[in-house]
Amino acid sequence: MTSTExxxxxxxxxxxxxxxxxxxxxxxxxxxxxxxxxSYGPEARGGAxxxxxxxxxxxxxxxxxxxxxxFLALTQEAYDKYVSSIKEDGIIIADRTVKLSDVKxxxxxxxxxxxxxxxxxxxxxxxxxxxxGTINRITKLxxxxxxxxxxxxxxxxxxxxxxxxxxxxxxxxxxxx
Numbered sequence: 674m675t676s677t678e679x680x681x682x683x684x685x686x687x688x689x690x691x692x693x694x695x696x697x698x699x700x701x702x703x704x705x706x707x708x709x710x711x712s713y714g715p716e717a718r719g720g721a722x723x724x725x726x727x728x729x730x731x732x733x734x735x736x737x738x739x740x741x742x743x744f745l746a747l748t749q750e751a752y753d754k755y756v757s758s759i760k761e762d763g764i765i766i767a768d769r770t771v772k773l774s775d776v777k778x779x780x781x782x783x784x785x786x787x788x789x790x791x792x793x794x795x796x797x798x799x800x801x802x803x804x805x806g807t808i809n810r811i812t813k814l815x816x817x818x819x820x821x822x823x824x825x826x827x828x829x830x831x832x833x834x835x836x837x838x839x840x841x842x843x844x845x846x847x848x849x850x
């Protein structure tokens with residue numbers, strides 16, 4: 674891996690900023706370089722929002738994602754707004770409520786990320802952590818140990834077990850990939 678660009682998208686308030694920060698921190702814990710940026714805009718709550726991460730084994734000279742290798746969409750609005758720039762050999766990971774278009778990419782996954790957070794873990798607010806577990810199972814961008822450590826470093830005190838359960842639930846969504 675030289676450099677991997679990741680775009681995490683969904684609805685404002687779904688915790689995608691934290692998701693990006695955690696992923697970048699996990700990469701750094703693994704000894705890689707990482708940069709994280711986000712889009713707030715008028716969509717801060719409710720509309721399409723995104724957080725972007727670049728992970729590299731070498732120096733990162735430009736901090737913005739241009740053509741994502743990995744694209745997460747938790748909502749249809751975010752998918753429609755941000756999918757067009759995915760690389761042809763990229764990976765799309767979307768919640769199962771998202772209708773995927775015929776955009777060219779290497780792999781597409783539709784998984785019950787939001788339902789898993791709500792019904793398996795028991796809290797909708799951890800959908801971002803479920804998504805991290807799913808992304809990492811599919812891409813293996815960072816070690817599972819570094820990802821868990823980064824999650825536990827960033828979540829509110831007292832929610833560590835809930836978030837550990839969410840991470841494992843996300844990983845379990847796609848164990849066969």
